[in-house]
Amino acid sequence: MESNVVRYYRFGEPGEVLRIEKKPPLEPGPGEISVKMRARPINPSDVIPIRGAYSHRITLPAVPGYEGVGVVEAVGPGVPKQMLGKRVLPLQGDGTWQDYVTAPAKFAVPVPEDIDDDTACQLYINPVTAWLICRMALRLTHGDVLVVNAAGSAIGRIFAQMSPIFGYRMIALTRSDRHTSELRRLGAACVFNTAEDSVRERILEATAGQGATAAIDSIGGPEGEKLVRCVKTDGTVLSIGLLSGIPAVWHEAVRGTQVRVLPFYLRQWVRNSSQEEWEAAFEQVLRLVQENKLAMTQIGARFELTDVKRAIHAAESGIRGKVLLLS
Incomplete structure (x- = not known):
């Protein structure tokens, strides 16, 4: 055969x-x-x-x-x-x-x-990645603010749904208004159109001048680099994708700041974690799906x-x- x-x-x-x-x-x-x-x-x-x-x-x-x-x-x-x-x-x-x-x-x-x-x-790819980032990599909780670019993507919608679960406020960045209503319905606190808005100013305004706790970059290139100026002085940017096909020049983007930029590789995490750890992550995701809290x-x-x-x-x-x- x-x-x-x-x-x-x-x-x-x-x-x-x-x-x-x-x-x-x-x-x-x-x-x-x-x-x-x-x-x-x-x-x-x-x-x-x-x-x-x-x-x-x-x-x-x-x-x-x-x-x-x-x-x-x-x-x-x-x-x-x-x-x-x-x-x-x-x-x-x-x-x-x-x-x-x-x-x-x-x-x-x-x-x-x-x-x-x-x-x-x-x-696997999107929900487990989002769960692990919220729970373990960033340890997000009430009072935190998370900025997510390419928020109209599948993983962007999952981060929106997880915001009420973990208690953080999500600021969604999109390139058009086509996803605005859906992202708000799913849980995003703010949706900013990067083609029309001055994103850094809007994020500072939404966070009383403090900047976000952390940011998720799925784009790379100049769009990803912009996130460094949108988080707090000691904030974190996680790089999880490269939709633009252009790597961000992170060492230049963070120059003069205390912002950390870290990659997150799901397959590497699964490979290096214990069976109990990744099974627990899947159990949580499956439970949320079965309870209709995550679609x-x-x-x-x-x-x-x-x-x-x-x-x-x-x-x-x-x-x-x-x-x-x-x-």
Whole structure:
């Protein structure tokens, strides 16, 4: 039996470098499982590496995709047979843009029956990142102010929903007004349009001249660097993405300030944390979803895995909702 695999051998535009290949599914080794994938979302963090923004961290050839949901079809030596047929999120495996993913069994997250595939396939990258940042990296609480750029993104909407959970005030930065009403409904205290507003002045005004406690940068480049002037003297900027494809020159941006700029890498955190720690993070996220306190992005379009190039084009053309790749 052969399965479909999306792979790239060089960096570049997805339409030019992605290939659809056939290969037989790998037999899981000791402590591993083989997961037949059902659905995966297309996130910016899946596509940006294809273009080479993180070339120093990627070994070619590579299979894209960091998250998705599927069913355990085979288990390797040392893995309980009870895992067969379970619906899971295969963390720390090879890329999810293929029909079968081989992953360590200890990193497989069981999906409760009351959570559908549309939601389940989005439960890792954005919600767990946001939860860990709020709870552990920044320890946000009542009285804190968090600035988030690219706030109309999936993770921006999650930070908005988490603001009443943790008690912080969120200032959302967007490039247009199309997301304003939704972000306010989800929990953002303020929404500023960076195309029209003098953002630093508006943030200082909203914080009585103090600046924000912290900021989240998903854009990089000059837009990310601007956040340094929007936080308190001893504030923190977390870099979590590179939507612009341009790295920020942080050492210049923080010159003359006491602001800390730190990267946050989810996969690295999962790899370095104890199993109890990352399981606890997932339990919290799953509980919030089941209690209807946290909702994932609605689905805007669905494509077969083999139609990945058209799917990426749809995801980057401004379509409302998340684009899924299905097997």
